[in-house]
Amino acid sequence: MDFKDLPKAYDSQSVEADIYKRWEESGYFNPDRLPDRNQNGAPFCISMPPPNVTGVLHLGHAFENALMDTMIRFERMRGKKAVLVPGTDHAAIATQAKVEKMLIADGMQYPREELGREKLLDKIRTYAEESKTTIISQIRKVGTSCDWSRLAYTFDEERSLAVNTLFERMYNDGLIYRGYRVVNWSVKGQSTCSDDEIEHVERKAKFYTFKYSEDFPILIATTRPETKLGDTAVAVHPNDDRYKQYIGQIFSVDVGAAKPLNIKVIADEEVDSEFGTGALGVTPAHSAVDFAMYEKQKAKGNPIDIIQVIGEDGKMTAEAGEAYQGLTATEAREKFVTYLKDQGLLIKEEEIDQNVGTSDRYGDIIEAIPKLQWWLDVNKEIPGRKKSLRDLMRDAVTTGLDGDKSKLVTIIPENITKQYLDRIENLRDWCLSRQIWWGHRIPIWYKGEEAKFSIESPGEGWEQDSDTLDTWFSSGTWTFSTLGWPNETDDLKIYHPTSWMQMGFEIRYLWLMRMILTSTYIFNDIPFKDAYIHGVLRDKDGKKFSKSSGNGIDPIDIVNEYGSDALRISLLFGVSPGNDSRFYAEKVENGRNFTNKLWNISRFILTNNEERTSNDDSSESEVRSSRFEGRTLADKWILNRLDEVIASVTKKLETYQFSPAGEELRDFTWNDLADWYLEIAKVEKGKQEILMQILPTILKLWHPFMPFVTEFIWSQFNEDQLIVTEWPTSTLDADNQVSGEFEILRSLITDLRRLRAEQGIEPAKFVEYSIVADSDQSQLIGQNLEVIKALTRAESIAIADTIAEDWATDVSSTMTIGLNLSGAIDVDAEKVKLQKEIDALSPYIKSTEAKLSNSEFTSKAPEHVVVSMRSKLDEALKKVASLSARLSKM
RNA sequence: GCGCGUAUAGCUCAGCUGGUUAGAGUGUCACAUUGACAUUGUGAAGGUCCCUGGUUCGAGUCCAGGUACGCGCACCA
Numbered sequence: 001m002d003f004k005d006l007p008k009a010y011d012s013q014s015v016e017a018d019i020y021k022r023w024e025e026s027g028y029f030n031p032d033r034l035p036d037r038n039q040n041g042a043p044f045c046i047s048m049p050p051p052n053v054t055g056v057l058h059l060g061h062a063f064e065n066a067l068m069d070t071m072i073r074f075e076r077m078r079g080k081k082a083v084l085v086p087g088t089d090h091a092a093i094a095t096q097a098k099v100e101k102m103l104i105a106d107g108m109q110y111p112r113e114e115l116g117r118e119k120l121l122d123k124i125r126t127y128a129e130e131s132k133t134t135i136i137s138q139i140r141k142v143g144t145s146c147d148w149s150r151l152a153y154t155f156d157e158e159r160s161l162a163v164n165t166l167f168e169r170m171y172n173d174g175l176i177y178r179g180y181r182v183v184n185w186s187v188k189g190q191s192t193c194s195d196d197e198i199e200h201v202e203r204k205a206k207f208y209t210f211k212y213s214e215d216f217p218i219l220i221a222t223t224r225p226e227t228k229l230g231d232t233a234v235a236v237h238p239n240d241d242r243y244k245q246y247i248g249q250i251f252s253v254d255v256g257a258a259k260p261l262n263i264k265v266i267a268d269e270e271v272d273s274e275f276g277t278g279a280l281g282v283t284p285a286h287s288a289v290d291f292a293m294y295e296k297q298k299a300k301g302n303p304i305d306i307i308q309v310i311g312e313d314g315k316m317t318a319e320a321g322e323a324y325q326g327l328t329a330t331e332a333r334e335k336f337v338t339y340l341k342d343q344g345l346l347i348k349e350e351e352i353d354q355n356v357g358t359s360d361r362y363g364d365i366i367e368a369i370p371k372l373q374w375w376l377d378v379n380k381e382i383p384g385r386k387k388s389l390r391d392l393m394r395d396a397v398t399t400g401l402d403g404d405k406s407k408l409v410t411i412i413p414e415n416i417t418k419q420y421l422d423r424i425e426n427l428r429d430w431c432l433s434r435q436i437w438w439g440h441r442i443p444i445w446y447k448g449e450e451a452k453f454s455i456e457s458p459g460e461g462w463e464q465d466s467d468t469l470d471t472w473f474s475s476g477t478w479t480f481s482t483l484g485w486p487n488e489t490d491d492l493k494i495y496h497p498t499s500w501m502q503m504g505f506e507i508r509y510l511w512l513m514r515m516i517l518t519s520t521y522i523f524n525d526i527p528f529k530d531a532y533i534h535g536v537l538r539d540k541d542g543k544k545f546s547k548s549s550g551n552g553i554d555p556i557d558i559v560n561e562y563g564s565d566a567l568r569i570s571l572l573f574g575v576s577p578g579n580d581s582r583f584y585a586e587k588v589e590n591g592r593n594f595t596n597k598l599w600n601i602s603r604f605i606l607t608n609n610e611e612r613t614s615n616d617d618s619s620e621s622e623v624r625s626s627r628f629e630g631r632t633l634a635d636k637w638i639l640n641r642l643d644e645v646i647a648s649v650t651k652k653l654e655t656y657q658f659s660p661a662g663e664e665l666r667d668f669t670w671n672d673l674a675d676w677y678l679e680i681a682k683v684e685k686g687k688q689e690i691l692m693q694i695l696p697t698i699l700k701l702w703h704p705f706m707p708f709v710t711e712f713i714w715s716q717f718n719e720d721q722l723i724v725t726e727w728p729t730s731t732l733d734a735d736n737q738v739s740g741e742f743e744i745l746r747s748l749i750t751d752l753r754r755l756r757a758e759q760g761i762e763p764a765k766f767v768e769y770s771i772v773a774d775s776d777q778s779q780l781i782g783q784n785l786e787v788i789k790a791l792t793r794a795e796s797i798a799i800a801d802t803i804a805e806d807w808a809t810d811v812s813s814t815m816t817i818g819l820n821l822s823g824a825i826d827v828d829a830e831k832v833k834l835q836k837e838i839d840a841l842s843p844y845i846k847s848t849e850a851k852l853s854n855s856e857f858t859s860k861a862p863e864h865v866v867v868s869m870r871s872k873l874d875e876a877l878k879k880v881a882s883l884s885a886r887l888s889k890m
Numbered sequence: 891g892c893g894c895g896u897a898u899a900g901c902u903c904a905g906c907u908g909g910u911u912a913g914a915g916u917g918u919c920a921c922a923u924u925g926a927c928a929u930u931g932u933g934a935a936g937g938u939c940c941c942u943g944g945u946u947c948g949a950g951u952c953c954a955g956g957u958a959c960g961c962g963c964a965c966c967a
Binding site: 006008009010221223272275276277278279280281282283289416422423509573579584587592593594599600603604605606607659666750758760761763840841843844848851854856857858861862864869876 | 964
């Protein structure tokens with residue numbers, strides 16, 4: 001291979017597709033086809049959070065893929081039996097809502113009525129399949145090394161079996177029940193939704209104070225007057241002296257509903273006497289809180305009525321009365337308010353801010369209506385377990401299940417655990433049924449009064465429940481249904497509990513909690529050991545990316561323009577767990593620039609090596625086989641640094657610190673290696689062996705972050721594939737003396753460069769320096785003279801006792817350095833500069849001296865702090881002395 | 891109302907269990923450019939670490955209170 005033929009700039013477009021194909025053909029994505037080293041390694045499994053089949057891959061997905069793929073490649077190289085299991089999500093409501101919207105945009109008015117169940121499902125299925133294909137090809141494009149042979153779909157046969165099996169077990173354990181309750185109802189979506197699928201929006205509302213009739217003794221306040229047509233009670237606090245006397249009384253009032261309302265005054269601790277009038281009109285059918293009171297009264301043997309005045313179509317029912325029937329809630333509200341005004345019953349009307357719940361998929365305001373639904377009981381004791389689902393969910397993140405720490409889910413960042421627990425305590429039963437059609441049909445069949453669980457029709461005359469299951473019910477099985485459950489597969493035995501899970505902050509309740517619920521219930525085990533929670537990506541101004549605000553970025557466009565590697569590191573850098581991060585073009589450009597830098601570093605090393613090997617017959621494998629001991633200070637230093645970086649990056653990846661790991665690697669690669677060591681190597685020569693030891697190591701370290709460019713460079717001088725090579729290890733025997741000496745050398749070079757830059761000497765010009773140094777320093781300079789000369793563009797460097805008066809000077813470490821200006825010195829400017837430097841040091845010297853003379857400090861502070869402070873002070877004092885001496889001579 | 895998070899250079903962010911003269915990237919300015927790389931190099935300028943108290947020999951870091959922004963839950967009679 002002639003490395004000189006490699007293009008000057010890395011061209012991602014021309015290599016990525018081939019590289020991905022090569023990986024796929026190698027089979028290394030599949031843990032069963034990994035080399036022996038991995039076969040004998042510990043299992044490591046990540047379940048990919050399945051993207052919804054609602055369209056295309058967005059930037060958030062690309063981010064998650066970068067996280068997961070970095071992790072899986074790291075562990076694969078470390079010799080684990082690593083697998084990333086991919087999949088997609090049928091996303092019940094989200095997908096149906098999307099397809100319905102498209103059909104409506106195409107001119108259809110009521111897709112469900114016009115098409116019917118089967119035809120609409122066909123349309124959705126076609127759309128879902130198309131999305132799936134698109135998404136999968138996009139996941140390949142960003143380089144994710146997932147095992148496509150294990151590809152799963154939440155709605156495929158295996159996963160459907162898992163869903164039905166889970167339902168069956170919970171049903172048989174009596175945890176799933178059918179109950180008539182107030183549910184969250186989306187009129188637009190014609191379906192229930194869970195508490196987690198509601199988005200609260202703030203808006204202005206009118207707050208009306210009124211009474212039911214002229215002689216009704218208690219005032220009521222409400223923002224929903226129209227629901228008052230269904231009131232059956234007034235609740236007051238039991239200790240409220242204003243109303244105590246009425247408790248237990250029933251008032252019959254005629255407000256124009258179908259029948260006069262029998263309003264009973266009841267006492268309830270929940271009522272806040274301070275709010276509104278201190279009395280609450282109870283509408284059991286249209287408020288979850290009121291419904292709870294209704295149930296409480298029933299339990300007390302003191303029941304109140306329930307009247308549904310709003311129907312599933314969002315319009316007033318017959319119960320609301322002839323005058324209201326068929327009106328929308330808003331129309332009814334106006335009409336009822338007018339009636340109250342006319343009757344002189346409206347006391348007050350004021351504007352307030354309130355939060356209303358809206359459907360996160362359909363966008364309309366959620367109505368509370370009573371409905372017969374399937375529920376999952378989170379409080380009931382699981383037969384034979386002495387624990388409820390709520391208990392299991394709590395145990396899994398606190399003590400570990402049964403107090404077993406190996407069955408503990410660690411949430412990262414830690415503080416999310418608090419929020420999780422807070423949520424657990426407030427958890428209500430989970431409404432499982434949905435009236436949309438796209439999803440797993442509830443596996444319950446009815447015949448007259450009879451109901452039973454069955455996947456297939458149990459026979460003649462049985463009819464299946466028409467509802468479908470909440471999409472998160474299937475998502476909850478994801479970590480194990482993807483591994484083959486309910487079948488007792490090897491995958492399940494080997495990989496469950498999975499090792500690591502990552503997910504967005506916004507689905508920590510929806511999904512994290514449900515996976516824990518499901519897994520603890522089925523296996524009495526956790527779904528994953530560590531859960532890494534990340535924030536959302538925002539644009540440059542901190543806005544969320546969304547189609548409606550028009551700031552969307554297609555990750556595939558970025559890949560095409562800048563390459564997948566550039567995209568990946570730009571997504572990972574500057575991100576910390578649990579926090580939102582920003583994403584913008586400059587970050588990707590920076591990623592692309594770095595990719596190119598690595599490319600050119602490699603090109604330099606390889607061509608350099610080629611020149612050497614062309615007139616040398618030792619083989620490459622020999623060169624790489626043994627660790628090379630450096631000859632010069634720079635050699636020893638770079639090997640030291642490399643060793644430190646290996647240790648540090650490994651540690652950081654082990655603890656999921658993606659950004660710090662990547663940034664440390666970048667700093668090493670760009671600053672230490674490229675800017676310093678390679679420049680020195682050009683001077684010192686004969687670095688082929690050491691460079692051919694460094695290059696493979698940095699390619700390995702970079703591979704999890706930037707798989708394409710590293711694999712491609714690797715392929716230029718290797719037969720095997722980088723993806724399965726062994727992760728480098730550190731010897732951890734860093735030599736402090738070497739790094740100290742190199743630091744002196746490095747700052748000397750920087751200071752000499754600064755000296756000439758300050759004097760406005762153009763970089764290309766050769767200059768004369770002289771340096772006042774002690775014997776150790778002179779030796780260091782002598783040993784590295786050629787390097788210093790080359791990197792500072794020096795004609796000559798003399799060790800002197802003093803610097804000539806007409807030369808520019810400065811102090812580096814404790815050496816005085818001088819630059820020959822051939823008499824063109826500006827003495828005044830020089831004096832000002834030296835005085836400035838002295839002044840800059842004086843506050844530091846003062847405060848440090850004060851500290852060191854404080855016996856409280858010297859006695860209480862650890863010794864190393866005192867020692868290092870003392871030596872730094874020494875150095876500063878010497879520096880000031882040199883500067884002052886120089887100044888006084890001018 | 892309750893809870894959570896964030897506040898460090900113009901911008902985006904690091905800064906572990908308190909101990910360097912507080913860092914990086916990007917942006918800005920100056921100089922350079924056939925040399926692995928202009929997708930570059932060298933150098934410079936840039937900070938009251940939100941405010942007020944406290945603990946401590948020592949606080950960007952810990953504690954208390956406050957301010958600003960973001961988020962969640964609840965209420966929504």
